[in-house]
Amino acid sequence: MCTSVLCLVCVSLLFRTSLSCYQCFVDMQDSLRLCWGHILTKTNVRNVDACFRKLDRIFNNNGRVIEAGRVGKGYDKQLKELLDAEILPMAKEFDKKLNDETVYEKRLQTAADNFIAAASKLPRVSGCFPPCGFQSAGAVYNCITCQYDSCEFPLDCPVKEIKAMENSRSQMWCEVPFHLPDDMEVIWRFAEEVETQQVDQFKEVTAGVDRLYSIPSTSLHHQGTYQCEIYSGQRSIVRLYYYLTVTPQVVAGHTELQEIFDLSLLPGGRLLPASGGPPYPHLLLPSPLLLTACLTALLLLLFLSLGAFYWSSKPEKTSQAEQEDGDVDLGFLKGGKIHVVQ
Numbered sequence: 001m002c003t004s005v006l007c008l009v010c011v012s013l014l015f016r017t018s019l020s021c022y023q024c025f026v027d028m029q030d031s032l033r034l035c036w037g038h039i040l041t042k043t044n045v046r047n048v049d050a051c052f053r054k055l056d057r058i059f060n061n062n063g064r065v066i067e068a069g070r071v072g073k074g075y076d077k078q079l080k081e082l083l084d085a086e087i088l089p090m091a092k093e094f095d096k097k098l099n100d101e102t103v104y105e106k107r108l109q110t111a112a113d114n115f116i117a118a119a120s121k122l123p124r125v126s127g128c129f130p131p132c133g134f135q136s137a138g139a140v141y142n143c144i145t146c147q148y149d150s151c152e153f154p155l156d157c158p159v160k161e162i163k164a165m166e167n168s169r170s171q172m173w174c175e176v177p178f179h180l181p182d183d184m185e186v187i188w189r190f191a192e193e194v195e196t197q198q199v200d201q202f203k204e205v206t207a208g209v210d211r212l213y214s215i216p217s218t219s220l221h222h223q224g225t226y227q228c229e230i231y232s233g234q235r236s237i238v239r240l241y242y243y244l245t246v247t248p249q250v251v252a253g254h255t256e257l258q259e260i261f262d263l264s265l266l267p268g269g270r271l272l273p274a275s276g277g278p279p280y281p282h283l284l285l286p287s288p289l290l291l292t293a294c295l296t297a298l299l300l301l302l303f304l305s306l307g308a309f310y311w312s313s314k315p316e317k318t319s320q321a322e323q324e325d326g327d328v329d330l331g332f333l334k335g336g337k338i339h340v341v342q
Helices: 004-016 021-025 028-035 048-060 063-068 076-094 101-119 249-263 288-330
Strands: 140-142 147-149 156-165 170-173 184-192 203-208 212-215 224-232 235-247 332-334 337-339
Touching: 021 048, 021 063, 021 076, 028 048, 028 076, 048 101, 063 101, 076 101, 156 170, 170 235
Parallel strands: 156 235
Antiparallel strands: 140 147, 170 212, 184 203, 184 224, 224 235, 332 337
16 A cells, blocks of 8 residues: 555656656556556555556557657647547546456556557658758657657768869859758858868858859869858757869860870870771771672772763864864965965
């Protein structure tokens, strides 16, 4: 037998080191009503402490109960409603009544199974997005601590490398894969020439709500690390880092020409063939069909050449005869002989 005050102390001591969804949502007075008539089978003695240990085993140390309680933000109220629906009717039924411990075992185990089945159907958390940032929307309810856990990622994201040509435009976006609050503030900072995540090396550049940082014409003095920090109220949510490397135009042009020249050379200093041609044409043997086509084309070309030669020579002779006739026509008769005008 124990007084109500003593039983309250017992419950408090038992649940202090082993918390669960039961302890988070069931009032201590209801637990006392539930365990008031717990009877040990062997001794036929009422023992409330044994009932509390049974609750601890069935609910508090039950991994299935804890996992079922890992619901998304705002669904802890539904967890309480589900657990109250199982425990409160039983507490009312057992209040001031004696029941064997086997009855408690069966009824409490059934209540735990019902809670697991119902709680597992509640919306789960939308998920945590690695590798960085304080993501409150990705938190899950923890039946051990009776509160929502964050995603437990570090505030600082890994450094991303960005390369840009001198006098070209450079842009950096302060983007994250998780939801950001509407009252966010964005601060851009810059650490010249160095790649770092040391906060004290940065100097503030801009502050506002713009998550885009743009450099219209990149110069060598723009090279360094850029930090984007997003706030909500007075709390920092995430810090992103971008290391910008700037390549001078003269060096870039010389490098490109050198690469083109190196690629155009074969081993031994020989030039590569024209684009689209085989690198080693002497290693390729023509097919029989290709040889036949080539010989046919050569013969056709030969016949065409002979025909052209024939027709070109015939007009030349005709022209010579006509020339002689013309010479005769130009002559005149003198003393019975034909004299040709020279």
